Amino acid sequence: MKRLTRIFLFLSLAAGIAVAVMYRDRFDAQALEAWVQGAGAAGPLLFMAVYAIGTVLFLPGSVLTLAGGALFGPVLGTFYNLTGATVGAALAFLVARYLGADWVARKTGGRLKQLIQGVENEGWRFVAFVRLVPLFPFNLLNYALGLTRIPFWHYLLATWVCMLPGAIAYTYLGYAGREAVAGGEGLIQKILLALALLAAVAFLPRLIARLRQGPMLSIPELKEKLDGGEDLLVLDVRTAEDFIGEQGHIAQARNIPLEELPGRIDEILDWEEKPVVLVCRTDRRSAKAARILARNGFADVHVARGGMTDWNANGYPAE
Structure with a gap:
């Protein structure tokens, strides 16, 4: 019935x-x-x-x-x-x-x-x-x-x-x-x-x-979180060439270039409710990526202030 x-x-x-x-x-x-x-x-x-x-x-x-x-x-x-x-x-x-x-x-x-x-x-x-x-x-x-x-x-x-x-x-x-x-x-x-x-x-x-973006993280704060084993996604939005280029990249980072991010959102849906930290050369591309993720429902998005430039300036290891 x-x-x-x-x-x-x-x-x-x-x-x-x-x-x-x-x-x-x-x-x-x-x-x-x-x-x-x-x-x-x-x-x-x-x-x-x-x-x-x-x-x-x-x-x-x-x-x-x-x-x-x-x-x-x-x-x-x-x-x-x-x-x-x-x-x-x-x-x-x-x-x-x-x-x-x-x-x-x-x-x-x-x-x-x-x-x-x-x-x-x-x-x-x-x-x-x-x-x-x-x-x-x-x-x-x-x-x-x-x-x-x-x-x-x-x-x-x-x-x-x-x-x-x-x-x-x-x-x-x-x-x-x-x-x-x-x-x-x-x-x-x-x-x-x-x-x-x-x-x-x-x-x-x-x-x-903008409201859905979390506060920016300094590079020392990001390093502390990584060393503490916090469950977060480090998303590097530079091009593939820059990711493996002169500045290197953070060991735990995942690379999705900014230009490809809108079409590859489904690859990181597991992190929709978890912290995502965006990294680029400084933080300009990361800020654009943060807006894309916020519009797609990601709830805890942060930009790493200074990006790989500050990471290297602090003497942290890069691959």
């Missing part, structure tokens, strides 16, 4: 998504406004329901969010947008968990299993990170996270809180657009505020990446 229920739910969901994709060109802000205004006092509830269902069925969230700002203003619009998006994200998460989480847990292995385990270990912090720094499409990510073992309430709370900055910015943009069409007062100030909010949201990825 459970299997039949899952099959029915899957087919219904697939059919709903197919219909939504086929008719998405007919789904626009004007149509939504007509539905909401026609519902009278129940308009906000209808809007949130449409937003939630649209999230499940892969309808464009940008249209809904801008429409929410235009219909309800910046304050109520933000609340309705955020609530509808969160409810939709929760539904997609629960559907994916019901339909496929057990199967994924049984069938996955190798690098994919390591990736899923890394996401699960980071839990709500990973959810918060991808909500603040949208690396993947929102609708698809809701289903993908449902296939992990992240606790539902951790997912829900992190989603609601961390989508708030984007919801405020895009809701206000919808409101400012409506005011521009209507010729409301203080139009220039409203447009400037909308642009400032968008700029703040666009800056979030860089800010979050």
Whole structure:
């Protein structure tokens, strides 16, 4: 019976998504406004329901969010947008968990299993990170996270809180657009505020990446940790030629050149929750590598200040 229920739910969901994709060109802000205004006092509830269902069925969230700002203003619009998006994200998460989480847990292995385990270990912090720094499409990510073992309430709370900055910015943009069409007062100030909010949201990825980086380590501190046998990855991001060149390299170091790092992240996923210390000639390439790792979910990233130049200046052995 459970299997039949899952099959029915899957087919219904697939059919709903197919219909939504086929008719998405007919789904626009004007149509939504007509539905909401026609519902009278129940308009906000209808809007949130449409937003939630649209999230499940892969309808464009940008249209809904801008429409929410235009219909309800910046304050109520933000609340309705955020609530509808969160409810939709929760539904997609629960559907994916019901339909496929057990199967994924049984069938996955190798690098994919390591990736899923890394996401699960980071839990709500990973959810918060991808909500603040949208690396993947929102609708698809809701289903993908449902296939992990992240606790539902951790997912829900992190989603609601961390989508708030984007919801405020895009809701206000919808409101400012409506005011521009209507010729409301203080139009220039409203447009400037909308642009400032968008700029703040666009800056979030860089800010979050910096926050996820640990403090820089001096070379003596790194040497002390290595001598003490601490479990950490020394990642040298110089080119292969420099790694074995005149400056040499730290005996425990692993070499992945900076230019290759984005495509070779899966090789170091075992260290996603463990300390990673980045080394280069000084520390400029290491700082760039730290931002790449932070954007990919690594939780404890440090840059070795001065790199191999300071290592050699201190007289430490190099290979």
